[in-house]
Amino acid sequence: MQRLSIPKFLNNKILAYLIAGSFLLLSILLGISIGTVSVPIFTIIQIMMSKLFGIISLDQIDPMFSSIVLNIRLPRVILAGLVGASLAIAGAAFQGLLRNPLADPYTLGVSSGASVGAVLTLFFQFSIPFIGSFTLPLLSILFSWVTIFLVLAFARKIERSMRVETIILTGIIFSSFLGAIISLMIALTGDELRQIIGWLLGSVSMRGWEYIKIILPFFVLGSVILIFNAKELNAMSFGEERAHHLGVNVQKRKLMILTAGSILTGAAVAVSGTIGFVGLVIPHLSRLLWGPDHRHLLPLSIITGSGFLILADLISRTIISPTELPIGVITALIGAPVFALILLQRKRTERSG
């Protein structure tokens, strides 16, 4: 009864966006405010106002605050938000497409693929002429794109119906294999281990505005493609054949969705390393609260995903301050149990149904 009444109560879509939006706003303010130096929330609002609209001049504000906010905390919060949003919407899309509530960039092995691309670029100092700093995300995207198609092709080879468990198992096989390749590369380069592992576990610290510029165009591109395919995703969550009968050009749409998902994952991994389970937890939670309709699920996943990662980042840098925990540790601590829970629930409904 409880579970039924919650979604009913929140069914109003405007309310859903209001709640998600407030959550995001709160996360941003907390993320900027809390740290070794605490910045009052009112000051943050003042700084934002002056920067955005120029109503209030910056002179009245302590320059230390404005420097902390503008140069350190704000870019970090925005980057965390963008990464969270990218991973969440990519997860939602993969889940809808594969009719699999356990799919997410991490469990599918796409993140690992992107990491291989990123590690290659970072450690061999690749730089493709003309695109410069975009070499990193482009290679990550390329590797994640190749990985997702390999994973799906392999899963289909195992079993045509592509059961949930088969896909996840294939993802694990690919993750392990690609992880080994990364370890091998790291061992061969003999670089400082801590820094690399820090990157691998995922972090949004000390990246600055530079990285926001790298991820932003890909985030916008990927999200727009996915949101325009929301209806098709709805149809495809009833199976590809059914979607075809309903008039969806399945092959084309599938390619678009997988590509958009790879773009989002690749770009996110390129700037922050592999951060797991965001794409699993957030869509699942959004679906539970506001229903599975992708036209709303995708935007809501963006909003809650970014809020969630900002909070996770806040926890990771404050919990054992001054040492920073990798953000991936926090998301995995929350995400892995949720993963287990979804699996349990699925098995239960399968048995009863």
Added chain:
Amino acid sequence: MLSVQHVSGGYSSESVLKDISFEVQTGELFGILGPNGSGKTTLLKMISGILQIAKGDIFIKGKRLQEFHSKQLAQIVAVLSQHSSQSFSYTVKETVSLGRYAHQTGWFQTWGEKDEMIVQRVMKQTGIASFQNKNIQELSGGEKQRVFLAQALAQEPEILLLDEPTNHLDLSYQKELLDLLKCWTTETGLTVLSIFHDLNLAGLYCDRLLLLENGRININHIPNEVLREERIREVYHTEIKKHPHPRVPAPQMVLLPEEKQAKKKIQIYEGLLRVNNEFIELKAPSPLRTMSSGVIGSGTGWHQTFVNRHVGKDYNCSDHRKEMADFLKAKGFEPSETVGMMTAVVLEDVSYKYFAETGFSLFVVVTAGVGNAIDASKSEQHTFDKVPGTINTWIFVNGELTEEAFIQCIMTATEAKAKALHDLKVIDAVTGTVATGTSTDSILIAATQAGEILEYAGTITALGKLIGKAVYECTSEAIQKSQKRKVI
């Protein structure tokens, strides 16, 4: 509307279908039949564009299937497949609304009033409107099937492809769905192609049937031609029997269960007959195939108990069937297993005889009263006042009778009876001519349906000859006994 021309193909390795050609007209309800693995679903998948056609062409409204865009095709053809999997908990209405996908064009694909109207209409038609806000994962199999049917109907298709639509549906919804489809085909010109497993449903509702066998067309014809006993037996490799529908002119097939032990050969003879003042009773060791004109258990059927009941000369009851059933129940008989008759004759005057021939035998029981004797050729001169006097004839055959034989048994028995009356000079009191029977005669033919198969029972056959003799002798004796009683 739909034309399939020399189509072959199937899954990658081998072609399931071989050179299939047929056409379906607008407004037809076209059934596709065939045993498992004969290629029914493959054919449907090709028409819906899911499977590639290896050879040949499919035309929809004169246009090649491959030339349609996905959305265009979905505006004409909707599909209800056998299994629909869903992992997420959409509501019923959200699911049905997806059916409008193909009709929404433009960048923003806004949900119009027309879309809403159609969705509400199809939900009402399929009886799911009442739970439109429920989660589809909470629904039963039959309810889900109706939700997906509604989704297909929301596409407003001109052709509806169905893969065993009655799967998961209980009896009343099977009928309702097919009635609805039939109605749409005639009223709105919807063309329906449907796979059926149930031959009887197909025979009942389809205009034409296509029977597939090993990927080839066995026949494409009207149901009566397709559903022939020998053909179905051969294609499905199973024992079946064709039977006419009791109400509508549609062929029906019934399965014959494999009998593990050989049928116990039973014999009907004098030893099974009990006579007392109230009724004559014969209880067979197992049910007999019957054709009769009794008060209870008339028509054709299977019955185990046979009762001829004595009623007073003034017996008069408005609902004699119910009265008879109550009587039987009170005496410990099960009315549904019983053929019951009535007579005003004193039951002691019953006449019965057992006759045996090589291969079969016969047991005949007759009670006769001729107070109401009538010349059938002049029966219009009678006013039919209730005067008691009835000849009830029971004929038990230890053998297997065909339907024809049952009818011929009745003919032969009636002729023999008329002859008996003639020879005894039973006179119709009104016309003064020789009577042929009484106004309320009843007959029962019951066969054990074991042993020798007796195809005919005309007077030229051994069975016919024996029946003629037996009925003549028994009837004569019964009439004489009854007349003697009157004299005394």
